[in-house]
Amino acid sequence: MFAANCSVTVTNTVGQLLIQNPNTPNTAWPQSRSFTGAVGTPGAGKTDYEYPLDMTQATGALQCVGGLVINFGPITQLPYTPADVCVVTQGGLGTIDLGSAEQDGDVITFNFKTFLCPSKPANTTFFFGLASAHPPASTLAGVFVTASPPYYNVPARAP
Numbered sequence: 488m489f490a491a492n493c494s495v496t497v498t499n500t501v502g503q504l505l506i507q508n509p510n511t512p513n514t515a516w517p518q519s520r521s522f523t524g525a526v527g528t529p530g531a532g533k534t535d536y537e538y539p540l541d542m543t544q545a546t547g548a549l550q551c552v553g554g555l556v557i558n559f560g561p562i563t564q565l566p567y568t569p570a571d572v573c574v575v576t577q578g579g580l581g582t583i584d585l586g587s588a589e590q591d592g593d594v595i596t597f598n599f600k601t602f603l604c605p606s607k608p609a610n611t612t613f614f615f616g617l618a619s620a621h622p623p624a625s626t627l628a629g630v631f632v633t634a635s636p637p638y639y640n641v642p643a644r645a646p
Contacts, residue, residue: 502641581613621646
């Protein structure tokens with residue numbers, strides 16, 4: 488979709504999700520990944536934004552994660568199947584699929600198919616995301632969890 492040779496150079500922003508036990512810091516990482524489409528591809532000149540969440544080392548975590556919310560702005564539709572959201576289920580990390588993506592104006596809520604919890608092995612979402620005609624900028628994304636407080640802000644990249 489973004490590179491004829493299926494190889495892209497990415498820019499990553501990694502946040503720290505502070506839902507874990509204070510004795511085990513830095514164990515849950517939401518990530519923002521962006522890259523630009525090469526000439527001659529369906530994504531040429533567009534930027535792809537992907538948002539995996541890794542909790543594989545969150546053994547001290549006290550809460551489970553249900554999804555991510557981001558003020559994304561206008562979406563650029565590309566021929567993803569079956570919708571505007573791409574989910575990478577092969578050739579990368581991840582075991583937890585996306586359950587749904589809901590748009591309310593410029594805000595996108597990504598709901599995971601199952602909760603990511605420290606008691607489950609291989610707690611990493613598939614890479615999932617959207618495309619935009621706008622370049623990346625630093626922002627905050629929200630992560631919603633099963634306990635109090637129910638919502639955390641983390642660094643992210645979005646158009």
